[in-house]
Amino acid sequence: MTNDAAxxxxxxxxxxxxxxxxGYTRDVYRRGTGPGVVVVHEIPGITPKVTQFxxxxxxxxxxxxxxxxxxxPGREVSNGYLAQSMVKVCISREFTHWALNQTxxxxxxxxxLARNLHQEVGGPGVGAxxxxxxxxxxxxxxVDDFLVAPVLSQPSLPFAAGKKERxxxxxxxxxxxxxxxxxxxxxxxxxxxxxxxxxxxxxxFQSLQHLLGDAFIAVELxxxxxxxxxxxxxxxxxxxxxxxxxFFRDKLASGA
Numbered sequence: 001m002t003n004d005a006a007x008x009x010x011x012x013x014x015x016x017x018x019x020x021x022x023g024y025t026r027d028v029y030r031r032g033t034g035p036g037v038v039v040v041h042e043i044p045g046i047t048p049k050v051t052q053f054x055x056x057x058x059x060x061x062x063x064x065x066x067x068x069x070x071x072x073p074g075r076e077v078s079n080g081y082l083a084q085s086m087v088k089v090c091i092s093r094e095f096t097h098w099a100l101n102q103t104x105x106x107x108x109x110x111x112x113l114a115r116n117l118h119q120e121v122g123g124p125g126v127g128a129x130x131x132x133x134x135x136x137x138x139x140x141x142x143v144d145d146f147l148v149a150p151v152l153s154q155p156s157l158p159f160a161a162g163k164k165e166r167x168x169x170x171x172x173x174x175x176x177x178x179x180x181x182x183x184x185x186x187x188x189x190x191x192x193x194x195x196x197x198x199x200x201x202x203x204x205f206q207s208l209q210h211l212l213g214d215a216f217i218a219v220e221l222x223x224x225x226x227x228x229x230x231x232x233x234x235x236x237x238x239x240x241x242x243x244x245x246x247f248f249r250d251k252l253a254s255g256a
Contacts, residue, residue, distance in 0.1 A: 008074035010048045013055075014066070016073075021112030022105075024094065028113065029066040029073065032058035035126065035252035036117035037149070038065050038110065038141075042132035042230060044085035045071020049233040050131070053241065057129075060245045062252070063121050065113060069094070069106065069134070077234065089133050096158060100165055103173045104157065107140040111147075118146045125149065127248045131232060132156050132200070136171040139208075142188060143179045149251035151244055152192040152208070153231050156200040167202020170211065177211060184215035191247045192216060193231040193240050197223030219243060 014029040029046065031054070039054045041047070046068055057064050070092070071085045089095055094106035110128070118126045125148030128138035135155030141147045160167035172180065184190065190212055194201045208216045221228075221237055228235045232244065 010051050010074035011046075014051075019067070019109075019113055019116070021116075022108030024106065024109040026109065027068045027073070029054075029068065030064070031055070032061075032063045034061040034063055034121070035123040035248075036065070036114070036121045037062045037127040037129070037248055037252070038067070038114050038117065038138075040067060040110065040128065040130040040134040040137050041069065041071070042134060042154075042233065043070070043089060044077060044081045045069075045075060046073040047071075047075065047077050047233065049077075049230075049236065053232045053236070056241060056245065057248065060248065062127070062248060063117065065117055067110070067113060090159075095133065096171060099158060100169045101172070101174060101177075103140050103176050104137070104171060107137060110137055111141050111144055114141060114147060115144060123252055125252065127151065127252055129153060129232070129244065130155070131230065135201075136204070139170060139180060139190065140172055140176055142183050142190070143176055145183070148188060149248050150188075150190050151247065152190065153244075154194050154198055154201050154229055155192070155204050156202075160200065160202045167199075168204060168207045170204060170207050181211055184212040187215070189215050189217055189251075191219065191244065193219040193221070193244070195221050195223040195228040195231065195235070197226065198229050200229060217247075 096102040096104040127149030129151035130137040138150035
């Protein structure tokens with residue numbers, strides 16, 4: 001495990017290692033102590049504002065793992081960088097970006113990462129938050145009972161271009177959807193966040209309400225501009241950040 005502070009000050013205090021499972025090997029950044037939370041970045045990658053949010057989770061008393069799935073960790077957002085990372089997501093086999101009713105293959109790796117973290121730090125379970133293309137990943141990770149605090153911020157896979165049905169799809173196989181629905185019926189709540197005018201989210205909040213019922217907690221923010229998308233990072237809404245942190249405290253505190 002290596003410390004990347006000398007390489008990129010954005011990641012000061014974070015330690016980098018690699019993790020292999022389910023046929024994939026990816027770098028993972030780690031910081032903090034306490035119950036575990038997996039923070040999965042949005043497009044284009046682990047940006048300074050994604051890291052700021054992850055640091056907030058650390059400061060709230062959690063051990064955070066930040067896997068790097070695409071992009072250059074620490075790099076600032078730009079139009080060119082966004083386009084570059086979007087292309088990589090669209091051509092990578094790890095992500096089910098167009099097909100309906102399928103769970104992205106990378107979920108097996110994320111589940112193994114979360115399981116390993118839980119076995120190490122203990123507690124009632126672990127949390128996970130995904131954003132944008134990874135927004136629905138925490139939902140699929142609910143297949144494992146130790147994932148007790150799933151957060152979905154602006155879930156956007158599969159991309160809605162071309163078919164209206166894609167905008168309502170939850171990036172879950174039928175079998176995984178059954179398990180997720182069962183866990184919701186047993187009391188596992190799911191926190192979802194979006195800007196109301198965000199077309200990338202499509203009709204997924206309606207699909208989540210249908211699948212999860214009262215277990216789905218929807219935070220819907222009025223859009224101020226057509227570009228409003230990243231609730232926890234680029235267009236950060238501070239009240240929503242605090243809502244996520246409290247959700248983790250409620251679900252992951254000892255004895256929860």
